[in-house]
Amino acid sequence: MARVDLARFLRARRESLRPADVGLPADRRRRTPGLRREEVAELAHMSVDYYARLEQARGPRPSPRILDALTGALRLGPSERTHLFTLAGAGPAPPADPAHRVRPHVASLLDRIPGTAAIVTDATYDVIAWNPLARALLGGGFGGQPNLARRRFLGLDDMYDSSSAEEFGHIVVARLRRAAARYPHDEALTRLLAELRAGSEEFVQIWEDNPVHAPGHRTKVVDHPAAGRLRLNCDVLTVPDDDQEVVFITADPGTSHARALRHLAAAG
Template sequence: MALTELGRFLRDRREALRPVDAGLPTGPRRKTPGLRREEVAGLASMSVEYYARLEQARGPRPSRSVLDALTAALRLDPAERAHLFRLAGTTPAAPPGPSRTARPHVAALLHRLPDAAAVVTSAGYDVIAWNPLAAALLTDLATEPNLARRRFLRTTMASTGAEEFGHIAVGRLRAAADRYPHDERLNALLADLRASAEFRHIWDLNPVRAPGHRSKTFEHPRVGPLHLDCDVLEVPDDEQQVVFITAAPGSPSSRALRELAT
């Protein structure tokens, strides 16, 4: 039954994938939707016969390497990849590094919230998407987009609540380091952060802090002190977080945010 469901999943995903999304030329008018079997087989570097047997549930259980090849060929997202492995009765290996690309619909959401500064952070605290108000509030995101580096290695903006965020950040970074021990960018970040005695001290404490609602006071170089609320929305499939920074309606901080927005 599982292999039959696996074949159905492969077929449905193949028929839903447009050639342009798979990096293939559109070519003349197609008689069938999506990709052809031979196109998926070519993208996955396997024979057409073998791929056809997978769709028809006539072959043996595919290996992890075959499933990873199909993941790439069919442009599966992390949730779809995990589902593919479950159907094949195999535990997926952890990806080599954290996702550093925000999903388009998540990035688009940030721009529908004009009264909130909003960012998306990766598992390594890279800010990978943000809206204009977040750029104005946090300043120079394009120069230094990593919140952990900004927290431990720079002092561009003072804030209350920084100590608590330091523990939250280290806890999340330790989890990322355990999950992606061979990711070069993450290891380089941790090496840089170890220049901070505070970071090393918190790392040794091995803190466990869950993200959630926090109130902070920022000292902004343009508009002065801002009393703000920070709320975190998890994107678990990508190990990312969406952070919303807002002020109480009608407050001086709310008016200051509107000034920054302009």
Template sequence: MVARTELARFLRERRALLRPDAVGLPPGGPRRTPGLRREEVAELANMSVDYYVRLEQARGPHPSARILDALTAALRLDAAERLHLFRLAGASPTPPAGPVRRVRPYVSALLHRMPEAAAVVTDAGYDVIGWNPLAAALLGDLRAHPNLARRRFLGEAPIASSAYEEFGAVAVSRLRAAAVRYPRDRRLGSLLAELHAGSEEFRQIWASDPVRSPGHRVKTIDHPSAGRLRLNCDVLAVPDDDQQVVFVTADPGSRTARAFKALA
């Protein structure tokens, strides 16, 4: 009974934190309490209102994994909250449907607080899902060619780099891990099939099963307009969303730092 009570409390607390406009619903008139109404959560989760009400009142049956996944989506839970929901329900977590492909507002704001650094956010499949202006000037058209693995192995919008070989192993290591975590994600599956079909190098690195972790690296690239640039690359993990923020900086007073100012 304790677990059901804790599950009910968690659902009520999460519901109270959500605004209708944050989940694509109209305001729906004055509200006596903050957050979504129970019937709105039930609608978003594609379940009956009665069933959801019983869950919030600790009277319902143990919800299935399918129900818990529906509640995860309806209540906009992140990875840690989703895991907590499954634990409260006494269920084994199913693999997430796919990588998180939205950038949290505080992460997006961070990109623009460092005007002298190029910064991008990548999801678990190496899609660039957020960037600042200097990153766009440095890396080219990120809207047309947003995936760094495609750029690396398939030659999309390439920039010559001294660290391309090393990045190949890092990228494959991360993509192999993503394939295990998100086996049902069609977008990721399509990317991996494309890379296997289009790159012998990718197939060879994949077969070697490399283990790499992000960290500080120094790279030299040949930029089409700024020339040769020496870059410092540092990665900040966003573990709740399985994302990485990559910061690219130049040594103070260097020719690369002056080129950054011109690019910006």
């Protein structure tokens, strides 16, 4: 039954794609919808006979390497990739590299929450999206997509004082440890960890302690150069398919801290 379900999934996905979706020229002589089997086989770097047997539920159980090749050939998203591995009876291996692009619906969310500073970070703590209030609150430099781990441990951009700096250091290391296990061959992450180890004894010490932190609700007090002392709430929404986090920073309604955020938003 599993082979049949896998075959149906592959066939349906192939027939849903247009040549332009995979970079092939349009062909008006096509008599059937979607791509041809030989086109998928070529994109996946496998023989046409092998791919045809998969679609006919006659092939052997495909290896993770074959499944990843089909993921690319059929332009599957993270959820579809997981479904493909499940149908094939294989545990989905993590992607080779962290996702560095923000999905449009996540990016648009940042502009629909007035009075809230919001950023999106990837698995390596690169800030990959933000809204204007976040820029005003957390400091400039977001145009260069800063890395919060570097800012925390290497003193880059001179972030202002925060009561949560020590806790945040442990949170950063816990997440980077997870990323190192999930993406062991990612060159950018390897370089980042080497920089942090070379430039921060604190980072090395926390890393050796192997901290465990999960995203959630936290409060902190920051001394902002323009808005003064602010008591803020930080809430994290995870985007599991992309291994990303959306951080929402707010102040309690009706407080002077909330008014200060409104002034920052207006000034920004």
